[in-house]
Amino acid sequence: GAGVSQSPRYKVAKRGQDVALRCDPISGHVSLFWYQQALGQGPEFLTYFQNEAQLDKSGLPSDRFFAERPEGSVSTLKIQRTQQEDSAVYLCASSLAAGSYYNEQFFGPGTRLTVL
Amino acid sequence: AQKVTQAQTEISVVEKEDVTLDCVYETRDTTYYLFWYKQPPSGELVFLIRRNSFDEQNEISGRYSWNFQKSTSSFNFTITASQVVDSAVYFCALSEGGGADGLTFGKGTHLIIQP
Numbered sequence: 566g567a568g569v570s571q572s573p574r575y576k577v578a579k580r581g582q583d584v585a586l587r588c589d590p591i592s593g594h595v596s597l598f599w600y601q602q603a604l605g606q607g608p609e610f611l612t613y614f615q616n617e618a619q620l621d622k623s624g625l626p627s628d629r630f631f632a633e634r635p636e637g638s639v640s641t642l643k644i645q646r647t648q649q650e651d652s653a654v655y656l657c658a659s660s661l662a663a664g665s666y667y668n669e670q671f672f673g674p675g676t677r678l679t680v681l
Numbered sequence: 682a683q684k685v686t687q688a689q690t691e692i693s694v695v696e697k698e699d700v701t702l703d704c705v706y707e708t709r710d711t712t713y714y715l716f717w718y719k720q721p722p723s724g725e726l727v728f729l730i731r732r733n734s735f736d737e738q739n740e741i742s743g744r745y746s747w748n749f750q751k752s753t754s755s756f757n758f759t760i761t762a763s764q765v766v767d768s769a770v771y772f773c774a775l776s777e778g779g780g781a782d783g784l785t786f787g788k789g790t791h792l793i794i795q796p
Contacts, residue, residue, distance in 0.1 A: 670784060
């Protein structure tokens, strides 16, 4: 597709359930990022991949959060044993290159997660 | 650690007025990148501009202009002759080092353009 796509767009989970959020980056983009955006706040960085390598996961809030990008394209963010504080919009972004050029990040529409 | 401050939580102006959105940043790196993104009600973040720390030239793109001043650590965004379609939340963001890092966002400024 032309842009970054994410699925599902909306997800409602009961507290304690596991969820998996999918991101399809722009074709050919090397870098992929996950962000968490709470209501009324700016996005906060979670983790970063360069191809299949997860180079930075410093923003993941707990060990219940796990991300992977096994073939260097599609990425999945998994949240285990969801809690109410996990309710947020999860944004995925991709950029063309790993270095300083073409480092504009293009964002997907996000997945709105609501934990009841 | 890096930080981005957008002190204006919400701005409301009447259509055709000019409006400036403020952004102040903090970083210890000498090489960094600054960005502005627009988030309309649909929720998708739209890239507007990127600036690197070595390029202090101001930029104009149509009704949009950006003023980067390293001396005051500011990267302000001005919309001239605002239109209702400009209504959105605008985010300023910072990336340190080589520019491939995750972005640090401000809290955003909600801009309301009244007809």
